[in-house]
Amino acid sequence: MSQPEGPAVSEASKQLTFSGPATVFGLSGPTMAVYRLCVTTGSYLKAGTLDNIYATLVGTCGESPKQRLDRVGRDFASGSVQKYKVRCAAELGEILLLRLHKERFAFFCKDPWYCSRVSVTAPDGTVTHFPSYQWIEGYCTVELRPGTARTICQDSLPLLLDHRKRELQARQECYRWKIYAPGFPRMVDVSSFEEMESDKKFALTKTVPCADPDDNSGNRYLPGFPMKVDIPSLLHMEPNIRYSATKTASLIFNALPASLGMKIRGLLDRRGSWKKLDDIRNIFWCHKTFTTEYVTEHWCEDSFFGYQYLNGVNPVMLHCLSSLPSKLPVTNDMVASLLGPGTCLQTELERGHIFLADYWILAEAPVHCINGLQQYVAAPLCLLWLNPQGVLLPLAIQLSQTPGPESPIFLPTDCELDWLLAKTWVRNSEFLVHENNTHFLCTHLLCEAFSMATLRQLPLCHPVYKLLLPHTRYTLQVNTIARATLLNPEGLVDKVTSIGRRGLIYLMSTGLAHFTYTDFCLPDSLRARGVLNIPNYHYRDDGLKIWAAIERFVSEIVSYYYPSDASVQQDSELQAWVGEIFAQAFLSRENSGFPSRLCTPGELVKYLTAIIFNCSAQHAAVNSGQHDFGAWMPNAPSSMRQPPPQTKGNTTMKSYLDTLPEVNTTCSNLLLFWLVSQEPKDQRPLGTYPDEHFTEEAPQKSIAAFQNCLAQISRDIRERNESLELPYAYLDPPLIENSVSI
Ligand SMILES: CCCCC/C=C\C/C=C\C=C\[C@@H](C/C=C\CCCC(=O)O)OO
Numbered sequence: 161m162s163q164p165e166g167p168a169v170s171e172a173s174k175q176l177t178f179s180g181p182a183t184v185f186g187l188s189g190p191t192m193a194v195y196r197l198c199v200t201t202g203s204y205l206k207a208g209t210l211d212n213i214y215a216t217l218v219g220t221c222g223e224s225p226k227q228r229l230d231r232v233g234r235d236f237a238s239g240s241v242q243k244y245k246v247r248c249a250a251e252l253g254e255i256l257l258l259r260l261h262k263e264r265f266a267f268f269c270k271d272p273w274y275c276s277r278v279s280v281t282a283p284d285g286t287v288t289h290f291p292s293y294q295w296i297e298g299y300c301t302v303e304l305r306p307g308t309a310r311t312i313c314q315d316s317l318p319l320l321l322d323h324r325k326r327e328l329q330a331r332q333e334c335y336r337w338k339i340y341a342p343g344f345p346r347m348v349d350v351s352s353f354e355e356m357e358s359d360k361k362f363a364l365t366k367t368v369p370c371a372d373p374d375d376n377s378g379n380r381y382l383p384g385f386p387m388k389v390d391i392p393s394l395l396h397m398e399p400n401i402r403y404s405a406t407k408t409a410s411l412i413f414n415a416l417p418a419s420l421g422m423k424i425r426g427l428l429d430r431r432g433s434w435k436k437l438d439d440i441r442n443i444f445w446c447h448k449t450f451t452t453e454y455v456t457e458h459w460c461e462d463s464f465f466g467y468q469y470l471n472g473v474n475p476v477m478l479h480c481l482s483s484l485p486s487k488l489p490v491t492n493d494m495v496a497s498l499l500g501p502g503t504c505l506q507t508e509l510e511r512g513h514i515f516l517a518d519y520w521i522l523a524e525a526p527v528h529c530i531n532g533l534q535q536y537v538a539a540p541l542c543l544l545w546l547n548p549q550g551v552l553l554p555l556a557i558q559l560s561q562t563p564g565p566e567s568p569i570f571l572p573t574d575c576e577l578d579w580l581l582a583k584t585w586v587r588n589s590e591f592l593v594h595e596n597n598t599h600f601l602c603t604h605l606l607c608e609a610f611s612m613a614t615l616r617q618l619p620l621c622h623p624v625y626k627l628l629l630p631h632t633r634y635t636l637q638v639n640t641i642a643r644a645t646l647l648n649p650e651g652l653v654d655k656v657t658s659i660g661r662r663g664l665i666y667l668m669s670t671g672l673a674h675f676t677y678t679d680f681c682l683p684d685s686l687r688a689r690g691v692l693n694i695p696n697y698h699y700r701d702d703g704l705k706i707w708a709a710i711e712r713f714v715s716e717i718v719s720y721y722y723p724s725d726a727s728v729q730q731d732s733e734l735q736a737w738v739g740e741i742f743a744q745a746f747l748s749r750e751n752s753g754f755p756s757r758l759c760t761p762g763e764l765v766k767y768l769t770a771i772i773f774n775c776s777a778q779h780a781a782v783n784s785g786q787h788d789f790g791a792w793m794p795n796a797p798s799s800m801r802q803p804p805p806q807t808k809g810n811t812t813m814k815s816y817l818d819t820l821p822e823v824n825t826t827c828s829n830l831l832l833f834w835l836v837s838q839e840p841k842d843q844r845p846l847g848t849y850p851d852e853h854f855t856e857e858a859p860q861k862s863i864a865a866f867q868n869c870l871a872q873i874s875r876d877i878r879e880r881n882e883s884l885e886l887p888y889a890y891l892d893p894p895l896i897e898n899s900v901s902i
């Protein structure tokens with residue numbers, strides 16, 4: 161964390177308490193000590209700086225004079241590794257801090273610098289690494305600690321304790337919480353970044369700009385895009401959480417041709433129903449994948465409908481039933497012909513072969529208008545059966561939570577179009593629950609809260625900070641983009657979903673109020689849902705392997721830094737971090753089961769495993785298949801234009817097409833699916849840590865073992881996929897991103 165040049169640092173220097181004499185040495189004398197610095201600048205675009213960089217070394221026996229790092233030729237070019245000497249009158253003892261001072265060079269403007277790391281070789285040959293991996297903006301001083309991770313309990317020097325405190329104060333000033341809507345996890349307040357920029361410009365005459373929440377003037381249409389964009393919220397982003405230039409360019413490069421192509425073909429402006437189903441095939445003639453073609457071929461089949469509960473984009477819905485809920489009065493007579501001879505509904509319930517997908521959360525969801533027309537939502541109950549061949553099949557669908565003559569129970573034995581319409585309603589409910597809750601709430605928004613708490617409560621030298629930072633990369637940025645383009649008034653959610661942003665807010669706040677620690681931890685969730693024995697549940701099988709790999713890795717790291725229960729309990733920073741997540745992400749709801757403090761290394765291992773799993777694998781599982789499973793729109797309609805049917809026997813192909821989204825709604829939504837299903841460039845797959853925050857041998861060995869384990873999982877998945885009709889690759893480790901970044 162950088163601090164403005166001035167009192168903050170010089171005051172702190174006065175408070176230094178060294179174990180040796182606190183002397184500032186001159187440059188002459190017979191015992192001159194030479195420290196060799198090796199400075200690595202990141203290879204991001206414009207990572208280099210023209211500003212002057214000075215260094216001060218602070219050791220247990222004193223500090224070096226502030227010395228300019230200057231060689232012949234260009235210093236600090238992007239991707240460069242440069243060596244300098246810092247001379248002191250005497251040796252400094254153990255090096256505690258490295259100060260990097262960034263100051264104006266001649267008449268040049270401020271030039272940001274991405275400093276990756278500095279290593280310092282002492283006169284006796286001891287090398288100390290100082291990981292930085294941060295953008296340093298403006299003229300300021302950054303104080304780095306050696307890479308050896310330390311909890312607060314392991315620090316005793318007042319200098320270092322004070323350093324931790326000041327670092328966190330600066331971070332808490334920078335990353336502030338904001339309430340987006342009641343019942344939502346708290347999120348980053350991007351307006352504070354605008355304030356910081358104005359601070360830098362007008363440091364002496366600081367005025368705090370007053371944001372007007374009702375000012376929607378910056379929310380406007382951009383040429384070629386189907387929705388409004390809240391431009392002001394995208395303008396000011398703190399450089400350490402901002403998409404890199406490569407990632408931004410890649411996102412724009414993915415978006416623009418696809419959007420303009422649709423615009424030119426008139427698809428984004430065409431009102432009215434699809435004339436025939438086949439026309440939907442042609443929306444994306446150049447974005448076909450093996451899976452989009454498979455879905456287009458098999459979407460009507462009951463077995464594929466069941467398959468998607470296991471290996472589609474929302475593989476978290478099924479619960480095993482031991483008895484039918486009274487709100488779903490399916491009788492044995494209704495399903496006997498499907499179950500076949502020798503069994504009955506009761507027997508199948510007793511065998512644990514009957515499952516329910518319950519969309520109760522949609523029952524009170526508000527609906528709105530699209531293209532000026534009223535839209536509709538259902539709250540279905542879908543009963544499924546695991547047949548003796550191990551295939552999951554839908555048995556019965558009721559489109560409301562209230563049984564009765566106006567809510568018939570649809571069956572596979574009904575006429576083809578009635579049954580197809582009922583299944584399509586369930587697919588629409590799947591879309592809403594998946595996008596809003598499984599995907600956006602439970603990965604994007606929760607991971608944003610984890611990122612915020614990590615940045616605000618843990619200093620750079622903390623082992624949990626080092627462990628988690630790679631799993632927070634770009635999450636604040638992508639969510640800011642999502643809020644500016646999808647969740648904003650007249651943004652994409654308003655344009656394409658039946659519930660609009662008001663419904664989204666309802667759905668997510670209700671979802672969070674019911675979300676539990678059991679849901680968050682894959683093994684517990686699978687057990688609680690009773691789905692451990694369903695065959696061909698690749699999401700579960702791959703997910704459990706990855707969970708176990710993360711757990712092993714995390715437990716090695718935790719056992720290295722936390723040898724006892726007391727070491728966990730007494731780590732006040734760790735406890736503040738978990739407390740902040742409990743308060744800001746889960747709104748202090750005790751019955752969520754989320755911890756508000758951690759008492760043992762085991763509890764810490766489980767919590768960190770769950771966070772890393774959800775930031776990486778879970779997001780991949782629910783994000784990467786959106787285009788694959790949604791490009792054939794009837795498989796994932798974002799809105800329905802007619803109310804759920806109250807009688808059987810009336811569905812025609814025309815009424816079916818008139819129920820599905822209009823052409824422009826379909827195409828706007830598919831544009832989003834296409835964009836978010838591919839990670840923009842500048843990727844970091846699960847378990848890759850090119851930024852070496854851990855510099856000790858033990859955690860580095862654990863990282864290598866984690867990578868080997870993931871490589872083996874990948875080989876197993878690829879081998880398994882060779883024999884599958886539809887390969888499941890969303891949890892293949894090289895295809896999983898470390899963090900939620902799209
Ligand atoms: C049509 C152009 C859209 C431009 C948007 C650019 C990038 C998307 C940024 C973030 C996306 C994040 C998430 C959003 C997921 C769900 C939101 C709810 C969507 C819905 O209900 O329709 O995707 O990874």
Ligand SMILES: [Fe+2]
Pocket residue numbers: 599604779783836902
């Ligand atoms: Fe996503």
